[in-house]
Amino acid sequence: MTPELETLLTALHDEKIIVLLAPSFPVDFVYPDIVLNLKMLGIEKVVELTYAAKLINMEYEKILKENPDKRYICPNCPAIVKIVEIKYPELKENIINVSSPMVVMNRFVKKEYGEDYKTLFIGPCFAKKMEAKQYGIDYAITFKELQDIFDYIKENNISPKEFTYSVTEDDIPDFDDVYNNYTKIYPLAWGVAESLHIKGIINKDEILVVDGPKNLDAGFQAFKNNKKIRFLDILACEWWCIGGPGIMSKDPLDVRKQKILAYQEHCKTHKDWSKLGQVKDSEGLDIGRK
Numbered sequence: 001m002t003p004e005l006e007t008l009l010t011a012l013h014d015e016k017i018i019v020l021l022a023p024s025f026p027v028d029f030v031y032p033d034i035v036l037n038l039k040m041l042g043i044e045k046v047v048e049l050t051y052a053a054k055l056i057n058m059e060y061e062k063i064l065k066e067n068p069d070k071r072y073i074c075p076n077c078p079a080i081v082k083i084v085e086i087k088y089p090e091l092k093e094n095i096i097n098v099s100s101p102m103v104v105m106n107r108f109v110k111k112e113y114g115e116d117y118k119t120l121f122i123g124p125c126f127a128k129k130m131e132a133k134q135y136g137i138d139y140a141i142t143f144k145e146l147q148d149i150f151d152y153i154k155e156n157n158i159s160p161k162e163f164t165y166s167v168t169e170d171d172i173p174d175f176d177d178v179y180n181n182y183t184k185i186y187p188l189a190w191g192v193a194e195s196l197h198i199k200g201i202i203n204k205d206e207i208l209v210v211d212g213p214k215n216l217d218a219g220f221q222a223f224k225n226n227k228k229i230r231f232l233d234i235l236a237c238e239w240w241c242i243g244g245p246g247i248m249s250k251d252p253l254d255v256r257k258q259k260i261l262a263y264q265e266h267c268k269t270h271k272d273w274s275k276l277g278q279v280k281d282s283e284g285l286d287i288g289r290k
């Protein structure tokens, strides 16, 4: 166990924690078991980021509609924001003034459930640890590190009874409260663009989607040179977030992709979930970058 994970393990006992689970989780974990396993660690609430992604999409749509002459870079990948700051500072003003799903969801749950909760982001990404520190997310670990915690507890025979949660067979826990379906494709190529309602706002050929270290420079150059491109969705990892360095899976791309899509399809069967995650629930929430 790293000192970071040891600190987190202590926090799991001592603090009220809400997990912010990245939408690429089905690549490495089975739903709904993952929610149960997290609650058995003593975590009080587990939410997805998809509701925040919906709010973000709506803000993108508004900005793109109100500013037809402006051109934007999507800031959801913190590694990309860093690269722009260091290598392409002339593009800094193109970074759209909307926070990432992790940051927006963090603000939402702290407003909804109270500042006394600590938040723990779990995702495929090491760069998110840096963004988490910058934007007040209390802890951030990767899927690999979560598995390390599960393994440590198993290997050391730490009984779930020592933690706070207990379940019965007909009380299998699910995500808490907020839910939105169509943004579950966010970690895939075109996930942001395809979950936007772009009709009448921006044409598909005005969007450029780029992934992977080998393609980043060409992507930025294309954005600089081709003024027709109005929205650049660029991610540092090959295969987008489902290829992030904190992912454990060795599955090929199409298998990982299928896992995300299968989870999305499964969630469509929960009719009552579509009533959750209404926009009015987040009235007054600041989703801008600070």
Ligand code: SF4
Binding pocket: 076, 077, 078, 079, 080, 124, 125, 126, 127, 128, 235, 236, 237, 240, 241, 242, 243, 244, 245
């Ligand atoms: S593309 Fe990679 S670095 Fe960027 S947010 Fe996704 S996992 Fe993190």
